[in-house]
Amino acid sequence: MLEADSLSRRFDGRTVLDNVSFSLGEEETLAVVGPSGCGKTTLLYMLCGLSAPDAGQVLLDGNPVSRPRNDISIILQDYGLLPWKTVRDNVAMGLKVQGVSKAKRRREAEVRLDELGMLERADDYPGTLSGGEQQRVAIARAFATRPRLMLLDEPFSSLDALTREKLQQTMLDVWKRRRVPSVLVTHSLEEAVTLGRRILVLGGSPATPVACLDNPGFGDPALKTTPEGFALLGELRRTLEGI
Ligand SMILES: Nc1ncnc2c1ncn2[C@@H]1O[C@H](COP(=O)(O)OP(=O)(O)O)[C@@H](O)[C@H]1O
Ligand SMILES: [Mg+2]
Numbered sequence: 352m353l354e355a356d357s358l359s360r361r362f363d364g365r366t367v368l369d370n371v372s373f374s375l376g377e378e379e380t381l382a383v384v385g386p387s388g389c390g391k392t393t394l395l396y397m398l399c400g401l402s403a404p405d406a407g408q409v410l411l412d413g414n415p416v417s418r419p420r421n422d423i424s425i426i427l428q429d430y431g432l433l434p435w436k437t438v439r440d441n442v443a444m445g446l447k448v449q450g451v452s453k454a455k456r457r458r459e460a461e462v463r464l465d466e467l468g469m470l471e472r473a474d475d476y477p478g479t480l481s482g483g484e485q486q487r488v489a490i491a492r493a494f495a496t497r498p499r500l501m502l503l504d505e506p507f508s509s510l511d512a513l514t515r516e517k518l519q520q521t522m523l524d525v526w527k528r529r530r531v532p533s534v535l536v537t538h539s540l541e542e543a544v545t546l547g548r549r550i551l552v553l554g555g556s557p558a559t560p561v562a563c564l565d566n567p568g569f570g571d572p573a574l575k576t577t578p579e580g581f582a583l584l585g586e587l588r589r590t591l592e593g594i
Contacts (some may be wrong), residue, residue, distance in 0.1 A: 352377055352532050353398070353500055357407035359557075360393050367393055369557040371407070373549075375500075378530040380569065382537055382547025384587070386594065389558040391536040395502045398534060399423045411500060421448050424493035425502040428509065430485040432477040438464065438488050439473040445496040463491040466525060483514035487521065494525055501533040508538060519545055520572055527570065540587045541575045550587060554594030562590045 353375040360368045368390040396402035400416045409416040432441045442460035464470045467487040507515045543550045548569045552562040574580035
């Protein structure tokens, strides 16, 4: 459904990403890992049409993605909630853009918030929520528009370990109900192993794909404690150390 075809991106004459290709199928997730500064965020921006590649193209269902569109949801590291809108209105925001009626927006936002355990906070403002709670709202908002594709940029990285694991589980629960194809950037190898059906490792300068690991056991938080998960973590670590 998503095809990244030979993507390259330059900034100020310096090539950051070079010749990045991968595909993402229906009901699949792709975790992207790589050293800080290697171009992971840049890659996500190209996938959603926020930034144009200098070479190559992004195809969604066979059509080029050349500008932001409302069937691609992106969750950023800093949640991206509007502080002057209530939690409910933040979640309903994307639906408004889609032309959904006010009553339906409200209902839909509440269903999504309930799913993420945040319905009680619907009338509160983001500034009164903890980081984990804000991220729950951001996830509710991203799923509310029933996107064709989800992009997540280190969504849990600023959370404490316990909150992080809880949110990974919540994310998995919601994802398993929808099976929205997703690309997740993370610097946590364990998170990559838990959430990524395949794991793309970027490295080098300029960064290119150095490995794409298969992970049929993804979607189970206990995987990282099994021999299979352990072996995959080891392989990932060795790949990253070799960059
Ligand atoms: N808009 C921009 N203008 C100039 N350089 C940029 C811009 N965006 C990113 N870069 C540079 O591109 C490289 C990759 O950045 P980024 O995609 O944010 O990396 P990552 O997300 O992997 O940490 C960095 O060296 C960064 O400074
Ligand atoms: Mg980044």
